[in-house]
């Protein structure tokens with residue numbers, strides 16, 4: 001098998017099954033290092049951090065589940081910028097042995113548990129206004145970092161310039177939608193496909209609100225499986241196999257689900273012959289330790305996936 005590993009952030013994903021369909025597949029990683037800020041995280045947090053500093057805020061307040069990549073990234077980003085961070089965690093009780101929450105605490109984040117019922121209010125303007133009153137010195141960043149500021153950061157990433165020329169398609173995992181909107185805005189000559197990893201009927205409207213003038217994006221909803229955070233043995237096998245073949249770690253919640261969907265789309269002939277596809281590796285590798293902690297990954301599988309490329 002031929003693997004081209006350029007010194008930059010691109011790696012060609014070559015497989016006979018892809019070649020057979022006469023498309024080129026390129027994976028883009030912001031960094032090979034598996035830190036919590038890699039992938040889309042640093043991009044989505046860039047402007048919120050800037051605004052918090054400009055407005056003289058003490059820090060950032062944001063939301064997430066107990067294993068949230070976004071919470072982990074926000075904690076570390078704030079620490080790096082000498083800002084405080086508060087994470088509202090969707091849980092009845094904080095489990096400080098959970099690796100994600102442990103990391104957040106070690107990075108100085110103050111964690112506040114909130115019930116599932118309250119968490120549902122996270123986009124409710126009245127609830128947010130009340131929260132802002134309670135924490136006037138903190139910039140409130142929505143779940144997943146998806147807001148106009150987050151979208152702006154992602155839109156600065158040009159994913160069409162592969163080492164082998166321009167790509168016509170960009171593929172990314174989609175959770176809260178900001179990454180898809182940002183890529184669509186920043187790459188107007190490409191078609192951007194978001195593979196939904198969550199069942200959320202409100203997503204298309206939310207994405208439209210961030211990029212109302214663009215129609216170069218599509219949300220693909222057929223590969224979510226049983227829902228957010230759920231994966232089957234086949235998907236895990238795909239991630240393990242991908243690691244062995246390409247020395248790139250995918251996790252089964254976001255990037256693995258999206259890449260597996262992309263392989264299926266390629267196999268169905270969904271892309272015209274001769275076209276080039278860029279896949280955005282959005283990070284999320286900090287979540288692997290959480291999957292092992294929950295017993296969703298065996299120690300052996302964790303060791304394979306977590307090993308450096």
Ligand SMILES: Cc1ncc(COP(=O)(O)O)c(C=O)c1O
Pocket residue numbers: 039040069070144146173174175176177178179180254255282283284285
């Ligand atoms: C690893 C990873 N990939 C993809 C996404 C999806 O990005 P978005 O929420 O902007 O759709 C997330 C969530 O932020 C994520 O953690």
